[in-house]
Amino acid sequence: MKHTSKFLVASLVALSGSTALATTAAQAETISFILCGDQIFPSQERAIADWEEANPDYPxxxxxxxWAQCQDRATQLAIAGDPVGLAYVGSRTVKQYALNDLIVEIPMTEEEQASYHNYVPETVTFEGTQWGVPVAFSTKALYWNKDLYEEAGLDPDTPPKTWEEKIAFAKQITENTDAAGYGVVAKTMDNTMHQFLHWVYSNNGQVIDADGNIVLNSPENLEALTALRDIVPYGEEGPTAYEQNEVRAIWLDGGVAMIEAMASAGNLAEEAGMNWGVAPLPQGPSAEGPGTLLITDSLVVFKGTGYEDKAIEFAKFLTQPEYQWPYEQENGLTPLRPSEEVEQFVSENPEWAPLIDGIEHGGPEPLFTDYIGLQNVMIEMVQSVVTGQAEPEAALEQAAAELEQYK
Known part of the structure; x- marks a missing residue:
C-alpha cells in the first residue's frame, strides 16, 4: 500500500490555536474529495455514480x-480554514488531526466494527471512538527465493517458522551462495519503523498500550531488536542505504533470499520468473501465533464544510463491501473484511493465506500525537543497533524515554 507524505507537524502546532481554523457554516452542495494517486479505479467510479444517483443534491x-503531496494538501487546506469534505490519509495521522480539531468523529456501531478483520477499527480509534473509515489494508508475509534455498542446501519448500530458524537459514544462505540471506530495511524512511514493527508483532510486543503507557522497552521487544541485530551479518551490505522497495528489488534480482513484504512482491516475482514461496512471518519466542503489522489508510471528514454528516455517509458508502472488495482486488490489497467471497478467493489463490493468517495476532500502527516524532525515534533506534553503535537494551531504553514527549 502506498503512503502519503510527511504530516505537517510544525504547521499544525503553529496554527492549531489560530483563527485559521475558523469553520464555515454554509451548506455546500458538492462533496469535495481529495483522493491520492493519478486515477479513479473502476470500483470507485461505480460507487460514486451510484451515490450521485441516490443523492443528486450531493455530487x-x-x-x-x-501520493507525495496528497496528505499535505488536505492538511494545508484544513489549517487555512478551507477544508475539503473528505480526504484519503494514512490512519497513523488521525490522532493528530483529532487533537488539532480538524476532523470529526466517525463512530462505528458494534456491527460495523465486527464486520472488519481483527484490529482494523483500532487503526482509527482514539479516546474510545473512531476518527476515520478504513479504506486500504496492508499486511506482510515472508517471501523467499526457492532456488537460493536449494543452492544453499535448504529444503526449498520449507520456510522458517521461528526467528531462530530464520537467522540460521539466512546464515546458511550467506555462507553457501553469492546472495545475502535476508533483506534488512534500515534507511531513513517510515518503512524502517514498519519493518521493525513486524518483529514486534510477531513476538506479542507493543509500543504503547491501551492506557497510553510507553511499553517499547519490554522483554518482548528486547527479543525483537536483538534478533534483528543478530540477522544483520546475513543481510545485504550497508542496510541503512535501503528502504523496503529497494530491498525488494535486490530480492527480485536474486541478491537476497528472504524478505518481508506485501502481496505485490508475489506478483512481481511471477513477472520476473522467480521460483518463489510465501509463508507467515516467522514467530519470536514470546509469540502467541503468526503476527504482522496492520497498516490502514482511511477516509477522514474535515470540519467546517457544513456537510460533514453527508461526507461521513459517503465515506461509509464508498467502502461498503459491494465496492470495497473490488477495489482491494484492483489494488492487490489485503481484504479489510472477512467474507465468503474472500474465503473463495483465498482457496483459489493460496498465496494470499499467509497475508491473512497474521491478522489474528497482529497489531495496528501506534497512534501518537506526533507521528513524525515517533517515526524518527524508531528509525534512529533501529539504525543505532543495525550499525553496531548501540546495544539493543540501551537503544530500547533511550527510545522509550524519547517517545514520552510524543504520545
Missing amino acids: VDVQLVG
Missing part, C-alpha cells in the same frame, strides 16, 4: 493529488 468532486 462528488474528486480531486486527484499525487
Whole structure:
C-alpha cells in the first residue's frame, strides 16, 4: 500500500490555536474529495455514480493529488480554514488531526466494527471512538527465493517458522551462495519503523498500550531488536542505504533470499520468473501465533464544510463491501473484511493465506500525537543497533524515554 507524505507537524502546532481554523457554516452542495494517486479505479467510479444517483443534491468532486503531496494538501487546506469534505490519509495521522480539531468523529456501531478483520477499527480509534473509515489494508508475509534455498542446501519448500530458524537459514544462505540471506530495511524512511514493527508483532510486543503507557522497552521487544541485530551479518551490505522497495528489488534480482513484504512482491516475482514461496512471518519466542503489522489508510471528514454528516455517509458508502472488495482486488490489497467471497478467493489463490493468517495476532500502527516524532525515534533506534553503535537494551531504553514527549 502506498503512503502519503510527511504530516505537517510544525504547521499544525503553529496554527492549531489560530483563527485559521475558523469553520464555515454554509451548506455546500458538492462533496469535495481529495483522493491520492493519478486515477479513479473502476470500483470507485461505480460507487460514486451510484451515490450521485441516490443523492443528486450531493455530487462528488474528486480531486486527484499525487501520493507525495496528497496528505499535505488536505492538511494545508484544513489549517487555512478551507477544508475539503473528505480526504484519503494514512490512519497513523488521525490522532493528530483529532487533537488539532480538524476532523470529526466517525463512530462505528458494534456491527460495523465486527464486520472488519481483527484490529482494523483500532487503526482509527482514539479516546474510545473512531476518527476515520478504513479504506486500504496492508499486511506482510515472508517471501523467499526457492532456488537460493536449494543452492544453499535448504529444503526449498520449507520456510522458517521461528526467528531462530530464520537467522540460521539466512546464515546458511550467506555462507553457501553469492546472495545475502535476508533483506534488512534500515534507511531513513517510515518503512524502517514498519519493518521493525513486524518483529514486534510477531513476538506479542507493543509500543504503547491501551492506557497510553510507553511499553517499547519490554522483554518482548528486547527479543525483537536483538534478533534483528543478530540477522544483520546475513543481510545485504550497508542496510541503512535501503528502504523496503529497494530491498525488494535486490530480492527480485536474486541478491537476497528472504524478505518481508506485501502481496505485490508475489506478483512481481511471477513477472520476473522467480521460483518463489510465501509463508507467515516467522514467530519470536514470546509469540502467541503468526503476527504482522496492520497498516490502514482511511477516509477522514474535515470540519467546517457544513456537510460533514453527508461526507461521513459517503465515506461509509464508498467502502461498503459491494465496492470495497473490488477495489482491494484492483489494488492487490489485503481484504479489510472477512467474507465468503474472500474465503473463495483465498482457496483459489493460496498465496494470499499467509497475508491473512497474521491478522489474528497482529497489531495496528501506534497512534501518537506526533507521528513524525515517533517515526524518527524508531528509525534512529533501529539504525543505532543495525550499525553496531548501540546495544539493543540501551537503544530500547533511550527510545522509550524519547517517545514520552510524543504520545
